[in-house]
């Protein structure tokens with residue numbers, strides 16, 4: 001592997017690491033953010049956080065049960081008309 005490929009690989013590793021950490025910090029606001037590895041939204045990952053490396057794609061959350069339904073609850077509450 002040449003030096004450029006090694007640098008690219010390391011760069012990607014760092015980017016994925018950073019995306020994972022940021023995903024924790026902004027957990028309540030990033031449910032629709034697509035994962036850099038598998039392109040699925042964070043909320044469709046089993047733990048609600050993006051994949052951490054290219055060779056370890058996370059299990060998907062069960063169909064129809066995105067992780068962190070809080071986001072939906074908040075959204076529904078906002079949309080709900082006043083009684």
Ligand SMILES: [Zn+2]
Pocket residue numbers: 035036037038039040045050051057058
């Ligand atoms: Zn993923």
